[in-house]
Amino acid sequence: MNELTRRRFLQSSAAAAGALLAGCGPEAPQVSDDVLALHRDARVLDLHLDTLLSMRLLGYEIASRHTNRLPRSPFSWHMDLPRAREGGLDGAVMGLVISPREVREELMAPLRWLARLEDERGIDQTLLTLDVLDEAAQRHADEMRFCRSGSEMRAAMDEGRFAAFAGLEGSHGIESDLQNVHAAYQRGLRMIGLTHFQASSAAYPMTVAAFDGRGLTPFGRDLVTEMERMGMVVDLAHVNEAGVEEALGLVTRPFVVSHTACRALFDFRRNLSDAQIRAVAERGGVIGLCLARGFIGRPGVEGFVDHIEHAIRVGGVDCVALGSDWDGAIVPVEGLGDVTGLPRVTRVMLERGHSEAVIRKALGENALRVLTDICG
């Protein structure tokens, strides 16, 4: 299949799937007007949202309202601008999910499938995805803005526009060339996660036990240093323990772990230990808490808020953020099956006695602080 045929095939399949999924409304938020007023007034920012994947591959229209008929399926639409407005989500780091050209043993099945569909170089996919985001932002300039800094995000939010920030998921998207980092930066990329599901030019994934003990590669170390110099946010989500440890010795600025949860509450390899949470907090960084059931353990919004509270107990109120992973082939926890459920997080935090100030930090102010610290 050539590039155009492939995209047409994918987009017509998506239209058929969309027709199948259409017709069922979102779950009602079930929150009081007081809760909604606080939630809407707060700046709500998600550190990891994967909607760009469907936008790039399937022609998903971010400005149109979609309905999610299969809340337990990982292949349903979790976010679009009309529902983001309803759920009070004001901005997000939009993940650039790039398929690897070299398919290795450790790669899980759905990504192998994706990898076979894509044959462009990593940097070409990265630049193409940045174009997709840029075009969407231009097409819907009244509703969203492609932001290059934390202060641009604040301005967009204050204007009532969705603040989109670009974060690459895995350094295979810049291959192993710092020139590619500069090229992507020119086009608006401001965050890079060092690896994804397979070993990259920079680091090794947490999900593969065979890589335990291997830290960053020499390129990975150069990349962290260069990103800090350029004013790009380092994301250590997916990186294995040895890699995180090595990165902690290198970083001099705050950084993020964009989508993870607390291992003390749920023993899953992608979750952070208490020592790692403390290390992120000590460096002024933030942890984006993921909404996937596979990260959380105890069901529902209550289970998700348990992780927010644990991270606060261990690392303090300044280290927590949202990092949903919606539209990233996850099955979200009950009650957060799409973006319209977000006010429930505010409701449960209020019910558990958290102050308005703490809630605002967790919902977005902490994440915005780090993006502003690093990118201006």
Ligand SMILES: [Zn+2]
């Ligand atoms: Zn991820």
